[in-house]
Amino acid sequence: MTCPLYIDYTRECIRKYKRVIQVPSFDICQSNLYAECPIYNIISGHVKMCEYTDICDKEVPFIGVDFERLKYISNKFCLHGNEGNCAIYKLRKAGVEAPRNLSPDGSIRILIM
Numbered sequence: 001m002t003c004p005l006y007i008d009y010t011r012e013c014i015r016k017y018k019r020v021i022q023v024p025s026f027d028i029c030q031s032n033l034y035a036e037c038p039i040y041n042i043i044s045g046h047v048k049m050c051e052y053t054d055i056c057d058k059e060v061p062f063i064g065v066d067f068e069r070l071k072y073i074s075n076k077f078c079l080h081g082n083e084g085n086c087a088i089y090k091l092r093k094a095g096v097e098a099p100r101n102l103s104p105d106g107s108i109r110i111l112i113m
């Protein structure tokens with residue numbers, strides 16, 4: 001079974017979360033594993049999400065993120081009321097602009113543009 005948002009070989013979730021285009025693998029979308037996809041669960045209303053999710057979708061680079069990393073970050077920092085653990089969330093709550101290369105776990109990624 002494939003994800004209900006994977007239609008005609010297209011990830012329709014991209015209409016809501018453009019950063020999905022940066023995740024190259026379709027393995028999750030084309031299998032039963034879609035039920036573990038944080039994007040699917042956000043759009044389907046199955047999980048409580050951080051108030052800044054939409055801002056992060058526009059500002060946080062997703063390049064090089066695979067599905068396991070997406071699940072780890074989403075479940076540990078962005079969803080299920082865990083946003084208080086997120087380094088980006090803490091800065092935004094304090095009114096400080098978060099660096100684009102800051103990850104939710106506080107690590108700094110090297111961005112190649």
Ligand code: SF4
Pocket residue numbers: 003004005006010011012013014020028029034037038039040041
């Ligand atoms: S599994 Fe996730 S990334 Fe794939 S189509 Fe569904 S919502 Fe989009």
